[in-house]
Amino acid sequence: MGKYLIRRFIQLVVVSFVISVLVFMLVHLLPGDPTTQILGANDTAANRAILLKQLGLNLPLWHQYTIWLNAAFHGNLGTSYLNHESVTHILATGAPVSIELIVISQVIAFAVAIPLALVVSRKPNRWLDNVSTTSTFGLLALPPFVVAPILVAVFAVGLGWFPATGYTPFTQAPLTNIHEMILPSVAITAGSIAVYFRLLRSDLISTLQQDFITMARSKGLSNVRIMWRHAFRPSSFSMLAAAGINIGSLIAGTFVVELLFAMPGLGYALVGAVEQRDYLVVQGLSLVIAIAFVIIQFIIDFIFTIVDPRVVRE
Amino acid sequence: MSEKNEFSRRTFIAKGAVAGGAVVLAGAAGSALAGCSSSTTSSSTTAAGASSKPGYGVGTPVRGGSLTIGLVAEIDGFYPPNNHWDTNGYLYAQCLYDPLMAIAADGSIQPYLAASCTPNSTYDTYTMTLRPNVKFHDGSPLTSQVVVNNYTALKASLLTGQALTQVASVTATDAMTVVFKLVAPNPGFTAGLATQVGYMVGQAMIDQVNAKVALPTPVGTGPFVYQNWQPNNHFTCTRNPNYWRQGLPYLDQITLKPIPDTIQREATLKTGGVDMIGSTDPNTIHRFQGQSGYQVVDSANDIIGEPSMAFVMLNTVVAPTNDLSVRQALAMAIDQSTIQKIFGGGFTKPVNGLYLEGSPYYTADTGYPAYNPAEAKKLVAAYTAKHGSAPSLQLLTITDPRLAQVVQIIQQMWQQVGIDVTVAQVEQADIINDFIAGKFQAATSYQFGAVDPDINYVWWSTTTVGPVGSIALNFPRNSDPVIEQALLTGRHTTDQATRVQAYQTVNKQLCKDLPYLWLEQYIFSEVATSNVQNFANPTLPNGMAGWGFDEGIFSPTAIWLSK
Numbered sequence: 013m014g015k016y017l018i019r020r021f022i023q024l025v026v027v028s029f030v031i032s033v034l035v036f037m038l039v040h041l042l043p044g045d046p047t048t049q050i051l052g053a054n055d056t057a058a059n060r061a062i063l064l065k066q067l068g069l070n071l072p073l074w075h076q077y078t079i080w081l082n083a084a085f086h087g088n089l090g091t092s093y094l095n096h097e098s099v100t101h102i103l104a105t106g107a108p109v110s111i112e113l114i115v116i117s118q119v120i121a122f123a124v125a126i127p128l129a130l131v132v133s134r135k136p137n138r139w140l141d142n143v144s145t146t147s148t149f150g151l152l153a154l155p156p157f158v159v160a161p162i163l164v165a166v167f168a169v170g171l172g173w174f175p176a177t178g179y180t181p182f183t184q185a186p187l188t189n190i191h192e193m194i195l196p197s198v199a200i201t202a203g204s205i206a207v208y209f210r211l212l213r214s215d216l217i218s219t220l221q222q223d224f225i226t227m228a229r230s231k232g233l234s235n236v237r238i239m240w241r242h243a244f245r246p247s248s249f250s251m252l253a254a255a256g257i258n259i260g261s262l263i264a265g266t267f268v269v270e271l272l273f274a275m276p277g278l279g280y281a282l283v284g285a286v287e288q289r290d291y292l293v294v295q296g297l298s299l300v301i302a303i304a305f306v307i308i309q310f311i312i313d314f315i316f317t318i319v320d321p322r323v324v325r326e
Numbered sequence: 327m328s329e330k331n332e333f334s335r336r337t338f339i340a341k342g343a344v345a346g347g348a349v350v351l352a353g354a355a356g357s358a359l360a361g362c363s364s365s366t367t368s369s370s371t372t373a374a375g376a377s378s379k380p381g382y383g384v385g386t387p388v389r390g391g392s393l394t395i396g397l398v399a400e401i402d403g404f405y406p407p408n409n410h411w412d413t414n415g416y417l418y419a420q421c422l423y424d425p426l427m428a429i430a431a432d433g434s435i436q437p438y439l440a441a442s443c444t445p446n447s448t449y450d451t452y453t454m455t456l457r458p459n460v461k462f463h464d465g466s467p468l469t470s471q472v473v474v475n476n477y478t479a480l481k482a483s484l485l486t487g488q489a490l491t492q493v494a495s496v497t498a499t500d501a502m503t504v505v506f507k508l509v510a511p512n513p514g515f516t517a518g519l520a521t522q523v524g525y526m527v528g529q530a531m532i533d534q535v536n537a538k539v540a541l542p543t544p545v546g547t548g549p550f551v552y553q554n555w556q557p558n559n560h561f562t563c564t565r566n567p568n569y570w571r572q573g574l575p576y577l578d579q580i581t582l583k584p585i586p587d588t589i590q591r592e593a594t595l596k597t598g599g600v601d602m603i604g605s606t607d608p609n610t611i612h613r614f615q616g617q618s619g620y621q622v623v624d625s626a627n628d629i630i631g632e633p634s635m636a637f638v639m640l641n642t643v644v645a646p647t648n649d650l651s652v653r654q655a656l657a658m659a660i661d662q663s664t665i666q667k668i669f670g671g672g673f674t675k676p677v678n679g680l681y682l683e684g685s686p687y688y689t690a691d692t693g694y695p696a697y698n699p700a701e702a703k704k705l706v707a708a709y710t711a712k713h714g715s716a717p718s719l720q721l722l723t724i725t726d727p728r729l730a731q732v733v734q735i736i737q738q739m740w741q742q743v744g745i746d747v748t749v750a751q752v753e754q755a756d757i758i759n760d761f762i763a764g765k766f767q768a769a770t771s772y773q774f775g776a777v778d779p780d781i782n783y784v785w786w787s788t789t790t791v792g793p794v795g796s797i798a799l800n801f802p803r804n805s806d807p808v809i810e811q812a813l814l815t816g817r818h819t820t821d822q823a824t825r826v827q828a829y830q831t832v833n834k835q836l837c838k839d840l841p842y843l844w845l846e847q848y849i850f851s852e853v854a855t856s857n858v859q860n861f862a863n864p865t866l867p868n869g870m871a872g873w874g875f876d877e878g879i880f881s882p883t884a885i886w887l888s889k
Contacts (some may be wrong), residue, residue, distance in 0.1 A: 024580075059484050059488075062484065063484060077597070091540055092402075094402045094403075094406075094410070094543070095401075095402035095403040095409065095557065096403065096540040096541055097540060097541055098540055099555060105556060105557075160590075161590075162588060164589075164590065165593070168593055168597050169593050169596050169597060172597060175597055175599050176590055176593035176594040176596070176597045176599055177396075177583075177585050177590050177591075177593070177594045177599055178594070179559055180581070210867055238866075239692075271586055271587060272587050272590050273590065274556035274558075274559075274583065274584065274585040274586070274587075274594075275559075276556060276557065276559040276588065280558055284400075284558070287753060310405065312382050
């Protein structure tokens, strides 16, 4: 397992380096530059030249890259051109929001998808399975920007159960925080429920036809024990892989929900920075998000080795 | 039409003004040169239990309470020389700072932090006496040296410096007197002191910026003191117990929350998450008008200076829009009333130029082409016969769902008269680049909100025209010497009648040249719960009524909450 993980770690480092180059280059290939945003209609050639020098944008790209990467290694991802807020500060304030949103949404997704899949896979193609399969298919077609306004209209404006927008840090007021988090979490969890349910259901149905399950049944083990101890683990492989990709995508993909619910998360900050051509913020956030994605995949790989040790041997 | 910020009345400084004299209006001598006749802060609805006039207080002011306001967007900071203030930015500023001058309800410019500001006989030197006993939040006094230091920073800034190119020097002649020397006479200089470059910050804040502090703590003389700011989440300020205006403010605390999505912002108001919301979507007015428990104030029919106008801008130096007959055909093909019905929420009226009826600059007959698709077809046919093909152009807009609908309607209208039209959507930053470089044929925009017409000099002057590819603030590249002469006349004259005539000439000439096809007024609104009192009825330090609702900007100083 050690060799396997070391190999994965080396891949992680290489991928992270490539990501850093791509993030740096891609941002510089975008049309426009930050001077346009900062200067606005004062955008004269003279002013632009002064500002480019002030921001170091007149240096060769490789030089800008080395400066940026060196600073990043020292925990300095730069400062917003526009409001002079440090990228690390943006990360420090935005990451807890996005992470909490993702964690709660995934907890809800697993809490709904796993039991449901375990129940329906025992008796596929019955009414409950058909209803569940059809419903989750529908959930897949509902993006968060559709779900969110419906949830707000019904549960905030209509029933008054939850606030329509807002975010209070958990450390300040835990109950308020959870109360505010429920609607946005549900808004982004719909797709996850559908994916996890469908993958797990499919794999469970397949697993339940395996000989070792027949053997377990013949030994008189209870259905609950068979499902949880024998069928679930080998069937969760696809779901785990999907969860890795899904969670990684959500790190930046929560922006729609963050925007709609006025939550100061990473996605919200990233989209705002892209719109404003705030290069260093885009670079810093993209780098951290991309590397977080890679690290999550690494963790998922590690979990695979526990769930199924054959992965290491293969 | 879009909530994304373009060039609104107040974003002018932020987006920038290049030419000298960009920040101007009525002379400090009084309202003789004021660019308008009266304030028209609109009162759209009166809900049960609310005041008789929305935004005006009823009964005795009550001290205390906390007010939460939902904003359209977040700002990028609090330091006037560095940060881009739009309507939202000014609300933060109104909490923390005070301007040297302010706009009265009658459109005149009145002293605020200044006790007086007097021009010399040639209007190229202004002597300002500061109000005594004004202290910043850190206890330091407002002195002439602090004002000079503010202007040193403002003039050195790439953002605000261009707006102050008309200012040759700012000097302190004694502890409370500041002298502004201008490079040329300008009877309307003081209007600029009511904008971003007129809000004074304390020396402590300037020192923080000079020491490269990333996010300097705001230090102002304003009615509220900064407490905390989490960008994209909330900003909180509390009552300034030592505010120089006796008895004010009434509120203990104000919290500002950016909620970018209009529907979510409205939902938050309905669910009690905020007490007030701002909007630039006319449908917000429609949705809250007459609803019990709410009061709505909007900028419809606002006749102080120039209101913001939504329009299609045409490039006058690239084909086919460089042909006046094509521009005329495009103008005649647009049915303004249809666009207003669909997108104006029923609150906009037909517009024939820069001004609304009631403004002293308004003229009923500007010469702007009326909706006439038959005549448009004839013009297109003539163009086609001359060039061998029908005019073909691209209509540019930003990535905004409402604007996408607008351009689709316009596209249909133009296609019906035989013009080949494609539509393209780009990001806000990119479209401004295209405007500056002249890389467009037709594009949607909104602009020209200004307390005085002269503030818009840079956008129409022949001195700011440049070839395509070069930087030019006259985006349509409409080089008209008649307009230039009228603009200069309006700027330099001290005679109000001459001034009015000059800006009427500008208006008519723009309708003749057709670099802009007018669509509708760009309306700002504020919706508040009925217990929020007096948010659109400020009083200036000299006792005059202030301009209550300046295109989305209002003063929090005299707001109170009824029980």
